[in-house]
Every structure is written in C-alpha cells, then in structure tokens.
Amino acid sequence: MASGNTDRPRGFIAVKTTHGGPPKRTPYYNTGTAVIYRGDAVKKGTGGQVASATADTDLIFGVAAEFNDAADTTDSAEVMIYDDLENTIFEAQCADSTVAGDTMINLFYDINIGTATTTLDSSVMEVATGGSVQDTILVIGRVVKPKNNYGKWVDVYCKFHVNPNASVIIHTSS
Numbered sequence: 200m201a202s203g204n205t206d207r208p209r210g211f212i213a214v215k216t217t218h219g220g221p222p223k224r225t226p227y228y229n230t231g232t233a234v235i236y237r238g239d240a241v242k243k244g245t246g247g248q249v250a251s252a253t254a255d256t257d258l259i260f261g262v263a264a265e266f267n268d269a270a271d272t273t274d275s276a277e278v279m280i281y282d283d284l285e286n287t288i289f290e291a292q293c294a295d296s297t298v299a300g301d302t303m304i305n306l307f308y309d310i311n312i313g314t315a316t317t318t319l320d321s322s323v324m325e326v327a328t329g330g331s332v333q334d335t336i337l338v339i340g341r342v343v344k345p346k347n348n349y350g351k352w353v354d355v356y357c358k359f360h361v362n363p364n365a366s367v368i369i370h371t372s373s
C-alpha cells in the first residue's frame with residue numbers, strides 16, 4: 200500500500216515541550232559567514248559561535264528557529280536557536296521508505312543532512328530511518344494528521360539525544 204505522503208523535507212520544527220510550555224529560543228551569534236536555515240540542527244562553530252550541522256557526527260546543541268545569512272549585510276549575525284533539546288519535541292520528515300509502522304517508536308536514528316538553497320530559507324534535514332550509528336534522534340511517535348501514513352516520507356515527533364559535550368560558550372545576553 201502506498202503511503203500517500205509528500206516528500207517535503209523542512210528540517211526540525213519545534214512543536215511543543217515536555218513540560219507544556221512554549222519551546223525556549225535563545226539568541227546566538229552565527230559564525231559570520233554561514234547560512235543557517237530554519238529547522239537546521241546546529242553545532243558549535245568557530246569560537247563557540249553557531250553553524251549548521253554538516254555531518255551526522257557533529258555535536259548537536261540546538262535547532263535554528265529562523266533563517267539567517269550572516270554573510271549578507273542585511274541580516275544580523277544573531278540567530279534564534281531552540282537550545283533546550285532535553286525538553287523540546289520536534290516534528291520532522293523521515294528520509295526513506297523503511298518506516299513500516301510503530302516498530303520505529305522509541306528507537307534512535309541519525310540525521311540526513313541534505314543541502315538547502317536560499318530560495319527555500321528552510322532546512323532539508325530529515326530523520327535518516329535506515330539505521331543509526333550516532334543515535335542523534337529519538338523517534339517518539341507518528342504525527343497524526345491527514346495524508347501522513349507510515350511508509351515513505353512519514354512525519355514523526357522526535358527528540359534530540361542530548362550530548363553534554365555540545366555546549367556553546369558564546370551567546371548573546373537576553
């Protein structure tokens with residue numbers, strides 16, 4: 200049976216928290232030359248500033264809440280990040296068709312990085328459900344909505360596996 204799902208990767212979208220409040224956003228400095236897309240998993244960059252993850256081995260400490268092109272003089276070098284990964288639940292698309300059903304719930308997966316373009320201003324990162332080496336993402340359930348069936352490109356709720364070594368030193372004052 201075909202899933203009927205649409206291939207529409209959009210990164211990780213913060214939807215709720217485990218304690219019921221809104222997801223926490225904190226301003227950080229972009230590395231100064233990087234483009235960060237809304238929904239990108241981010242890592243510590245040069246000098247403690249933030250940059251989009253470029254490999255599933257990167258230490259993830261947050262998710263970009265907005266698009267930011269620090270190399271563009273019209274954009275600020277500051278970008279809002281969802282940095283409370285321990286308590287934030289995200290929605291994301293799975294990258295392949297191996298998602299047969301509830302058997303993926305409570306299992307860890309990696310990130311399918313992908314390359315976005317500035318015409319999208321949105322990430323194309325997905326949950327790589329073909330197996331896990333890094334255990335970056337914990338899938339906690341399927342998003343229940345029309346045309347979102349188990350199978351290819353299913354949207355799921357997920358949490359990031361928190362790594363205590365992925366802290367960022369430099370951030371802006373609030």
